Amino acid sequence: MSSHRISRSVSERVLNFTFDGRRYVGREGDTIASALLANGVRVMGRSFKYHRPRGPWGAWVDDPNAVMSVRLGTVELPNCPATTTYLEEGMVARSVNAWPSAQFDIKAGLDVFHRWLSAGFYYKTFMWPDWHLFEPMIRRMAGLGAVSDDVLENYVSEQTHDRCAVLVIGAGPAGLVAARKAAEAGEDVALVDDHRLLGGGVYQQKTLEGKTPDVWVAEQTAAITAAGGRILTATTAFGIFDHQLVGLVQQGAFGTAPKLIRMRAGRVVMATGALDRPITFANNDRPGIFSVDAAAEYLARYDVLLGRRIALVSNNTLADGTEARLTTAGATVIRIDPTTGALKARGSKRLKGIWQDDRLHSADTILASGGMTPTVHLWRHAGGKLDWCDNRQVFVPGKGPDFLTAVGAANGEFDIDAAIAKVREPETAIKTSYHMTPLWPQPGSKGRQWIDFQHDVTLKDVELAARENYVSVEHLKRYTTLGMAHDQGKTSNMAGLAAMAAIQDRPIPEIGTTTFRPPFVPVPIETYHGHHRGQNLHPVKRLRLENAHRAAGAALCEYGGWLRPGWYGAGEAKDRIRAEVLQARKAAGIFDGSPLGKIEVMGPDAEDFVNFVYYNTIATMKPGQIRYGFMLTEGGVVYDDGVIARLGPNRFVISCSSSHVDGVRNHLETWRQDGNDPDRIYVQDTTAHWATVTVTGPKARDIVAALLPNEDVSAKAFQHMTFIETEWQGTPIRVARVSFTGDSSFELSLRQSKAEDLWGAVKSLAEPMGAGLMGLEAMLILRAEKGFIVVGKDTDGETMPHDLGFGVPRSKKKAAFLGDRSLHTEKANTKVRNQLVGLQVEDDSGPLPTGAHLTNGDTRPKSQGYVTSSYLSPTLDQPIALAMVQNGAARMGETVTVWHLGETRNATICSPCFFDTDGDRLNA
């Protein structure tokens, strides 16, 4: 990659490329725009709405006009800014939003109808009879480049993290001096610049500090690297985020994904320069009208003289130097003071001159400068304020975060010598040579005057928005799409807000700016994506027993972030699931419950703590006991359900829902540190250490008895909701009598490395008894038959425990507990709360759809609740459903209408427990 200035008069590597089907030749180091300009091409695109011909306005990131689809070999990328895309051999560039070419675009005729296509046109016109009738056509017409159908192989961004003491953003004169100063002071400096060639605008100077720009820049970079500083070229700081994190994107060769560097900087020096702003006059969007700064850059960096007879329209002194250099390069320059009369460009695709009042100045090129605007985007990302400077007519960095400073043109210091001196000696009073005369859009003036070149927002559009009361700049932006082009308002925002200020007769600073948001330049989504793709995007948690499940023919499905067996065996899933349910009810099911939480709470205050975080009373538990309970949020909403076991006076184990382990651990840690003494309570998540094999069903006790022949697991000796700690094959094992199926159940937990042994042993003992493996789908049916809920499925963000039939602690528990106050509010006690019920259906249309609404059956039905779980119960051979219904507990026996996608059925509200309502099987 070239990183030097181009000299077209001496031998440079020639690069062949095409644009809109025509062949051209450029030089190594060219951008596509500079190469085309060197070939005399000016029309490089079309505007978004009116399809007006567009040529480049700027020479770098501030250009809103020259956007292209570019193909190189097999790689095609849409919407490449021609001013920042470096030319490579064999590139095929096509203009976007134009057909067949930018030079001749068949849709250019739309411009004839511009009087009817002003701001708000779409909103007003396409409302009747239905926007969706017009939407496909408008969408086809809108947009810029199209994404190629080809998949870009290996287009993957490298992502890395880095840090430095001082990050200097921008390697113009001020940035280079700032970086050198910090590096020579011994600080760890990183200097980044978005060009391949460092120096910023320095090449527009004949000399700097008595040296040619090339020599001066080489001296600075040598000094920086000699002092240990790092320099990253082709690297854009696209945003500043929390805690001094700066997003850097580093470009490589065309077609390779850019690299993302997350840079954490101790201090950031913002030397991002300034942008030349357009002058608003009639036909100011014509190809051949450039910024003064761009003309100087094209000449200095790319050896391109933009015109032979140039009208230079400027209100500031920076144009003086450019005028001299253009003249030296062979152009005839006509200087025009834009503050002395109304301007109007003459010509269409090819400029012929510029009118000032009644006088025509013949010219093939117009250079315009309405004054420099500091590039303060990053300052605002970091939360810095902006101050208005009346002398320079700009927003400059005001009060900002301590870690951030602005230098050079970014700080409003447009005179290079003064800016450098200020960096070297910040306290020194600086005398600047920069002067300008205020020049802003004049509402009511004649002709079509462009504010946003790409999006075709004119001064009249701003005036229309103001008449329709879109006077806030944020509303103006959204109503007119001003600033929504790919340059994100770099050229249009100041003119737009100044126009609005003039219309309202208010000072510019009172109008304010729109919000500056990252990224500063367009960044491919891939940059954020990196290696987070495919299975690395949202990886599942893996069971230690996964190989055993695969060997047993498990269908592995994702449940709450875990890859778990849904069912086992080949054939129809529903048949396998039905068989597993029946087997579990008839003999026993063996289930991998390893993801269930095992979060230990220990310490002198452990009892008080769990009594506080649980809705139920936990303090009365004795060691060896287990209790089912709810954890609530502060709002009284059910956050998790599960069981808690007391292992000792100061030790509990919380077995929360599998998918809630991370959340519950954080929930506990939060409350441990808030309102409790964190030095007397400790929360240790041991979930990953333990595997849990669950055996449930009438034969479960026999299986466990065979597994642990030395333990008395009879119903009398080993009661429901208790546990024992013993050993199995010399390994500690916890056996808990907990049931989520309504049948007698045992949870066997031991260290993960012994899980396969235990799984195999239980399976061997179970199979001769008619028992077998069971997946999660069967388990969900088994628990639904008993009316046992799944939090998050059978509850929602408003469900409180009394809605589920657990109302006693609310009225009886004396100790303070999390969520208590919220359970006594008016809303918590209203009669129209959704409550858990069962639903029975008499017809033979199968299970009700989960999510179906329950209504009163009116012609305009209103939802009174919804179905949360619904299955065809293999045990009962009938459909069953759980639902949350308004005032459901008081409506037992009532028939309701179930509405789903326009179809209705009837159902009868009943108890949510469909099976073994007396609980006889629990101790069988």
Next chain:
Amino acid sequence: MRNDTARWPEPRSSELIELDGLTITPVTLDRQVLVSGTNALSKETLPLVTWPEVESAASYALAVRRDRVLRVNGPAVIDGWDEDAELAISDVSDGYRVFDIRCHDMDALLGYGGEVALSLPSRSVARLWFGFGTFIYRINENVLRIHVVDYQADAMIDALVSALIKS
């Protein structure tokens, strides 16, 4: 529920992984024990490992929080609340998978996964790396040792390999 069996490869076996300039070796430790308490660090008798010091002892304790260590290959202890020492003790020997990563450019490798750098010392070895909670420390100048929660170990290794292949 959708059958995703074919969408996910079988779990990684405990085999060594070799990439250009880097080797990932699964490690089997005798014991890992979480110990929490206000004195957990100050009264720890095993060598205390912080970042980025090199620890080459057979038994040591990782400082993972101001009030928590992970004892590695320490003596057997009884789980539960130790009344005398005022420590919460949990055996998590099977809770964390452990890998040694030998590489030429340790800082570059660390940078792919998160904000971990040799130049950034810390009293804790707990780090978010490739989005996973890990304990990272050095057992010699060229070898990192990483503990990651068992059920996310494959995902972390996959992310690491994927990032390295790109780079």
